[in-house]
Amino acid sequence: MMAAIFASLTAAWVAASLSRRDLSLMALALCLALSIWLFLFEIYSPEYGFRMPWIQTFLDGPGNAPT
Amino acid sequence: MIASRSFAGLNYAFSLAMAVVIAAILTTALVMQFGYGELPCPLCLLQRVAMFGIAFGAMQNFRGRFSYQNDGISLLFAVFLLIVASRQTLLDIYPRPGHEYIGTAILGLHMPVWSILIAAAALLAYAVKLVAIGGDSDLPFVPVAEFPAIKTTAGVVGAYLIALCAVNLVSVIVQCGFGECHTMGYKLLQ
Numbered sequence: 001m002m003a004a005i006f007a008s009l010t011a012a013w014v015a016a017s018l019s020r021r022d023l024s025l026m027a028l029a030l031c032l033a034l035s036i037w038l039f040l041f042e043i044y045s046p047e048y049g050f051r052m053p054w055i056q057t058f059l060d061g062p063g064n065a066p067t
Numbered sequence: 068m069i070a071s072r073s074f075a076g077l078n079y080a081f082s083l084a085m086a087v088v089i090a091a092i093l094t095t096a097l098v099m100q101f102g103y104g105e106l107p108c109p110l111c112l113l114q115r116v117a118m119f120g121i122a123f124g125a126m127q128n129f130r131g132r133f134s135y136q137n138d139g140i141s142l143l144f145a146v147f148l149l150i151v152a153s154r155q156t157l158l159d160i161y162p163r164p165g166h167e168y169i170g171t172a173i174l175g176l177h178m179p180v181w182s183i184l185i186a187a188a189a190l191l192a193y194a195v196k197l198v199a200i201g202g203d204s205d206l207p208f209v210p211v212a213e214f215p216a217i218k219t220t221a222g223v224v225g226a227y228l229i230a231l232c233a234v235n236l237v238s239v240i241v242q243c244g245f246g247e248c249h250t251m252g253y254k255l256l257q
Contacts, residue, residue, distance in 0.1 A: 002247075039150075
């Protein structure tokens with residue numbers, strides 16, 4: 001997947017250098033879409049979902065413990 | 068019109084400076100990778116993609132005339148960089164097995180934290196630019212050809228960024244193949 005992202009990014013740069021603006025913007029949009037998908041894939045945990053329980057904090061006191 | 072021309076010159080110089088700074092940062096990342104053997108993690112690679120996107124928007128202004136659409140591209144990727152870097156910083160902020168800052172700390176800060184600062188600096192720079200000269204409606208009508216020195220330098224920087232992107236593509240294929248990326252080694256060299 002990362003190879004596809006960098007391939008589309010390189011394609012965008014090359015198309016732009018050849019003055020093919022529409023093609024370069026399409027390649028860049030594809031690159032961004034794949035990047036967002038991979039980012040969500042990388043940060044998703046089957047155990048926690050998108051939560052980050054290791055930085056969960058709570059005030060010390062009765063009734064404030066995490067559930 | 069004289070003021071517009073000065074503002075246009077400033078505007079093109081800004082885009083060039085943005086591209087040069089991003090190129091320098093991406094070059095440093097490659098030096099750390101190949102010189103010091105620090106393989107980039109998947110989120111680190113996505114941050115490189117975001118930086119290339121910022122530079123792409125800046126360099127597009129040198130294909131004829133300035134356009135706010137190109138600034139929009141840069142801002143889009145700057146926001147993406149900020150999101151990815153923030154999430155990675157939060158992932159590693161509490162060291163635990165499999166999750167800790169990797170790589171060399173520069174001035175005490177690791178790469179994802181630097182990426183947050185870089186994204187914030189880019190957003191701030193664009194905000195200041197838009198406040199300072201964004202109100203000049205003639206900006207898109209002054210071609211870059213009126214500033215030959217900037218145009219020539221931009222050509223060189225653009226070619227360098229394309230080469231940098233191609234090197235990153237080859238490096239990613241060697242490191243990750245066509246599957247998931249890991250920092251244990253170069254997949255195609257094992």
